[in-house]
Amino acid sequence: MQPLKQSSGLTGSTGKMHVDKIEYDQNGYGLDILRAEVNYRPAWGERSAVFREKARCLLDVSYGHGSRGTLDCFLADNGLHAPTLIFIHGGYWHKGDKSFYSYVAEPFVARGVSCITINYDFCPNVRMTDIVQQVRVAMAWIWRNAEALGVSRKLFVSGHSAGGHLTAMMMATDWASYDSNLPSSLFLGGVPVSGLHDLRPLVDIPLNDVLRMDAEEATAISPVNLPLRSNAPQLVVCGQAESDAFNAQSDLYVSTFESPDRRLERYAVPGANHFDVMNAFADPEHPFFQKMLALITARG
Template sequence: MPVYRSFDQEALDRQYNVRAGIPDHLEVFSRWARTGEAFRRASTFREDVAYGSDVKQTYDLFPAQGHGRPTLVFIHGGYWQSLDKSDFSALAGLYQANDINFAVVNYRLAPDVRMGDIVEDNRRAVLHLYRNSVNLGIDRNAIYVCGSSAGGHLTAALAGTDWASYDAPSDLIKGACAISGLYDLEPIRLCYLNKAVRLDEDEVIAFSPIRHLPKVPLSYILSVGGDESDEFHRLQAQFQTILNDHGLDVRIVRQRDGHHFDAVDRVGEAGSDLSSAILAMIDAR
C-alpha cells in the first residue's frame, strides 16, 4: 500500500500544502513578479504568442543570440490553478546568455478547465513552437521542456506524449527536466487540492505520468528541494525507478536544502547544480 494511503486527511493535506510550509511565500511571489517585470522591460522578446484562442493560451519567447538555436520551454507551477508566465520571465536570462531560446508558457487553469485541457494546452504550445520554427527562428529539432510542481507534472506528461498521434516526430521533445513534480495524481485526487482540480479516477489514470512513459529515449533530469515534504521525495524516487525500469537513464540533481520555490529559482541561477545540468542536457544533444 502506498505510504500516502496511511495518512489521515490532515496529514495528507499537510504533505502537499507547500505554501503553509513557507511562511514568506507571498514575498517570494512578489519578488518573482517584480523581477519578471523588470526583465521584460529590459528585453526584446515575442510576447503573448498565441497557440489557441483563449487569452491564457499564449507563450513568451525570449530569443537566443543566434538563429536556429535550441529552445528550453518552461512550464510554471501553481498546482494547475494559479501563477502566470510573467512571474518567470527572469529565468530566461541565463539561457539567452548561453545562446538558448527560452519560452515561458501560459495555459488555462483550474477550476475553469479540467486536467485534460491543461495537458492539451501545453502540448499545443510545444507543437506551435515546432510547427512555426522558421518564423520563430528556432531549431525545431532541439526542443527541451522544464517545469516545477504542476509544471513538473506537465513536463513529464509532455515527455510521455505520443507525438506521432499529432503528426509530429516521436522524439519531438529531446529532453525534460521535472522539478518537484506530481507524477502520480491519485494523492492529489485525495487531498484538499482536488476541490479546485476536480480529478476523478479516470483522469488520474489518463494524466499520471507514471502511467504514460516516453515512447522514445530522451534525456531526463529529476530534482526536488532538499527541505520539501516526504511525499515530494517519494514521488521522485518512485518515478525514477519506473523510468529506469523503462530503460531510461535519469540524472538526479540532488539539492541538499531548499524549499519548493527555491528549486524554481535555481533553474535561473548561473552555476547552480540544477541550471548546470539543464545546460549540459541541451549542449550534449
C-alpha cells in the same frame, strides 16, 4: 504576433516507492513546511519585468487555444540554431502566470539557449485533462512555428510543480500519433522539477475541490501510469527540503522509467524547499542550473 522587441543593450533515492502510502498533511502536500515570511512572487515578478525590458523577445504570442493560450519567447543570439528550452509554470493547475517566470530565461539566453514560457487555462474552469491537451497544442504549435518565432526545433521541456507534471506528460506523448507531421519524440531532453507524477493521492485531499478530479481521470493523466514514449535524457529534480510526498513523486518517476537505454538523473537541490528550487533553477552559479545547461548543450 507582437513586433520583436530588441534588447537595449543530492542525488535522491531511486528505490521503487508507492506514493499512495505517503502521509499527506491537511494542506494536501506538505506545503506547510514553506517559510511563511517569504513571498517569492514579487521578487520573481520584479526580476522578470526588468529582464523583459532589455530582452530580445516576443510577448503574448497566441498559440491558438484557450483564453490563456499565449507564450513569451526570449531569443538567444543565433536563435535559429541555438537550442530552445520551453518552461511550464506551476500553481497547482489553478493559478500563476508566465510573466512571473521570465527571469528563468535570463541566464539561459546569456549562454546561447532560447527560452519560451507558456500560459494555459486553469481549473476549475477547465478539466485537468483539458490542460494536458492544451499544453500539447502549445508544444506542437511551437514546433510548427519555430522559424517564425526565431528559434530552432532543438526543443527541451521543463516545468515546476504542476508544470513538472505537465513536462512529464509531454515526454509521455506519442507525437507522431498526435500529429503525423510531428516526430515521434518532440524533445531532446526534459527537466521535471518538483513534479507530481502519480495524481491518484490528490483525489482524496481538500485541494481537489478546485481540481475536481475523480480516480479515473487521475489515473489517466498520471505520467507513471503511461508509457514513456521518449528515450531522451531527463533531469528529475526536487528540493532536498521539500516534503516526503514531493520527493517520493520524483523518486517514483525515476524508478518507474529508468533503464539502460534511458538516462534519468535524480537530483535533490541541497536545502531547497518547493520555491527555493526555482531560485536555483535560474542561478548560473548553482549546480542545478549547470546540470540543466550541460544536458541542453550536450544534445542541442
